[in-house]
Amino acid sequence: MQFSKQNIGRVLGPLVFFLILFFFHPEDLSKEANAVLASVAWVAIWWVTEAIPIYVTALLPLILFPLTGGLSLTETATSYGHKYIFLYMGGFILAIAIEKWNLHRRIALTIINLIGTNVINIILGFML
Structure with a gap:
């Protein structure tokens, strides 16, 4: 595997997501807010590195927010x-x-x- 910007982003995005979700827990941050923060970090990394097409990256919160409990599917889909x-x-x-x-x-x-x-x-x- 080559060390291109896209390949680094493909690995770094999910890695940062799981690190924030399971190991980064500030005192005043609720569980839901922590889930949203982890999801946003993943999306931001993929957006900057263009690991996958941007239009696919933009749909990632629609999957991650409900799965992590950050927002319900209805709330997330309403934003779209x-x-x-x-x-x-x-x-x-x-x-x-x-x-x-x-x-x-x-x-x-x-x-x-x-x-x-x-x-x-x-x-x-x-x-x-």
């Missing part, structure tokens, strides 16, 4: 299903579709075709 998350996701999907089909260029060329090539008119056309 918030209305603003879907708003952003919809905006990103629209942006990708606009870019894929070159709609942004079509809109720009149509405005220039209607308005003309005068700089002031072009700015006015885009503002409208």
Whole structure:
């Protein structure tokens, strides 16, 4: 096994998770908070080292929080299903579709075709 950033992260993430979960117990930290801390450490290590794709890493709390008792499955899944998350996701999907089909260029060329090539008119056309 090579010592690449990804391979080190793949081993270090779960190792730190188990070390924090079983051996790191500060006085004022509840069992649930300790479980969340261990899970966040694992996710952060995999996120920084890109041990696995980031979109898979982002789903790791959905598995770890309920298994460790940090948060219930309902509470964790609710965070993934918030209305603003879907708003952003919809905006990103629209942006990708606009870019894929070159709609942004079509809109720009149509405005220039209607308005003309005068700089002031072009700015006015885009503002409208």
